[in-house]
Amino acid sequence: MSSIPDASVLNQGEIDLFRDNGYLVKDGFLNNGLIDRLTDCLNEAIERRKAGFRSSMGANYIDGANSRIMHILNDDPAFLDMVDYPPALSIARNLMEGDVHFHASDAFWEEEVCPEALPRWHMDGREDGYRLFRPTVPLLQLKVGYYLSDMSDPDQGNLILVPQSHRREDEPPSEYLDGFDTFPGATQICGVAGTAIFFHNAVWHTKGPALRAGGRRLLLYYAYERPWMVGNEEHWQYPPEFYAGLTPERRKLFHGFVFDPPEDRPF
Secondary structure, eight states, X not given: OOOOOGGGOOOHHHHHHHHHHSXXXXXXXXXXXXXXXXXXXXXXXXXXXXXXXXXXSOOEEEETTEEEEEOOTTTOHHHHHGGGOHHHHHHHHHHTTSOOEEEEEEEEEEOSOBTTOOOOOBOOSHHHHHGGXXXXXXXXXXXXXXXXXXXXXXXXXXXXXXXXXXXXXXXXXXXXXXXXTXXXXXXXXXBOTXXXXXXXXXXXXXXXXXXXXXXXXXXXXXXXXXXXXXXXXGGGSSOHHHHHTSOHHHHTTSOGGGSSSOOOOOO
């Protein structure tokens, strides 16, 4: 595992910023060596998936030069390492104010311009974005995005989100959802390779337009949840050998019922 960057430490101002806006951007979160390793592993994982290799029951979405692969932890040890990447895990525990469990993972490698693409504005989470908790949707799931390509320029599929939208008590008007720039306050998250973004499950967001010739969107997503929550279906998608190979510390990030024999735990 590469050395832990100073970006792993949150100050009170960053914590307050996350609570107020619903997201936090950390520049320089991955060093160059780790970026290169993850990029190579992602390229190889996609090629293996294209050839029919099944590391899990995760879905593949392959369209020309654009690929999305789901449930990536068993595709390469580097992806499993990111589940408990110390800086990210420390921040997740800090923002969620306690222990966390792994929730889900997926990855993108996209290079094609898609001028006809439409936005899919949404919140994350079960029950259609945990809407049953309204008027205030709590922080139940923390998403972490890692930029592996330079996305310091907009319009290459950058994440778009709406600051403070996790505080909304009702649905946005339908006209807000018509375009990438129709939701007031919508902000493209631009950053160089190695940037990480942490965001609240109730923040309204979408993948931005891919209009920039030569633009690349190489991105990993991981998510963490409260330990008492029943996990995403990804937890059932890995073979027994995957769980048998986890270290004792890593096992604590997964629900006890996925192991054979199941582990008796309070959550």
